[in-house]
Amino acid sequence: MxxxxxxxxxxxxxxxxxxxxxxxxxxxxxxxxxxxxxxxxxxxxxxxxxxxxxxxxxxxxxxxxxxxxxxxxxxKVEKEYYAQVDGSISEEAIELLKTGVEIGFDGKKYQTKPCKAFKLDAIPDLPKRSRKIRDERHGPTSWVSITLNEGKFRQVRKMTSAVGFPTLRLVRVRVGSxxxxxxxxxxxxxxxxxx
CATH class of the missing domain: 3.30.70.580 (Pseudouridine synthase I, catalytic domain, N-terminal subdomain)
Incomplete structure (x- = not known):
């Protein structure tokens, strides 16, 4: 019942x-x-x-x-992610994320839908991760906020890689309100x- x-x-x-x-x-x-x-x-x-x-x-x-x-x-409730990416992400890469990029999904090419994306001005106040992320000696990193209304498998990671800035750490910070x-x-x- x-x-x-x-x-x-x-x-x-x-x-x-x-x-x-x-x-x-x-x-x-x-x-x-x-x-x-x-x-x-x-x-x-x-x-x-x-x-x-x-x-x-x-x-x-x-x-x-x-x-x-x-x-x-x-x-299609909004989901916001903070992604720490390898390198200092460019405005051009942010614009590409916003308009949509081509990623692989289920063995096919998939064009992501337009989304909200911006570079965070400061490192977000998140708890330390249990497994250490490489440090600045290996080059700069930056943080970006990406808000999606869709959710394909490993989508945010695939999106940041597609624009040349692979994700090092990914934290979902919001679902709806x-x-x-x-x-x-x-x-x-x-x-x-x-x-």
């Missing part, structure tokens, strides 16, 4: 670097991987709304309500509703 709206549970989490966006292993090759289920005692039927790949971190919404998941994914704010890596907050 379908649970009523009030029986569904929703969570906002700060997914750590090195974790898969799933709750347990479905494959013997994944036994040594880190899963979200180790961060909290989540209820049966929990699912991630959109995923973050293993090397990405930041805001992830979880729910037991499949309709809510479909609604958020189907409404929900932001990371003061959350720390691994934090899990249960909420009544998302929007």
């Amino acid at each position: 379908e649970a009523s709206k009030s029986e569904h549970r929703h969570f906002v989490i700060y997914k750590p670097y090195g974790y898969l966006s799933q709750f347990k292993s479905h494959d013997s090759k994944q036994q040594s991987k880190n899963f979200l289920g180790t961060l909290h005692d989540f209820p049966e039927g929990i699912m991630a709304i959109g995923r973050l790949d293993e090397k990405s971190e930041g805001l992830l919404l979880l729910t037991t309500d499949g309709k809510m998941s479909d609604f958020i994914n189907g409404r 929900i932001g990371l704010n003061t959350m720390q890596v691994g934090d899990v907050v249960e909420v009544v509703a998302f929007f």
Whole structure:
């Protein structure tokens, strides 16, 4: 029997670097991987709304309500990412990101939709990552904000690479009106509703 709206549970989490966006292993090759289920005692039927790949971190919404998941994914809710890129990103590269670039997806070429993108003036105040990122001795890095209404697999990484500035660190900082704010890596907050 379908649970009523009030029986569904929703969570906002700060997914750590090195974790898969799933709750347990479905494959013997994944036994040594880190899963979200180790961060909290989540209820049966929990699912991630959109995923973050293993090397990405930041805001992830979880729910037991499949309709809510479909609604958020189907409404094309904005997702904002902070990407630390290799090199000092140029205005020309930012303009290309904004208008759309060609990336590979499912073995085909894909033109990304126009999005919001700008270079951050300062290094964002984010928690330290568990795995060290190369330091400035290997050349400069810069930070860019990219806000998408779509979410192809590894899209932000592919986009920054396409304009010549590969991503070194990727943090999702916002989904719709929900932001990371003061959350720390691994934090899990249960909420009544998302929007």
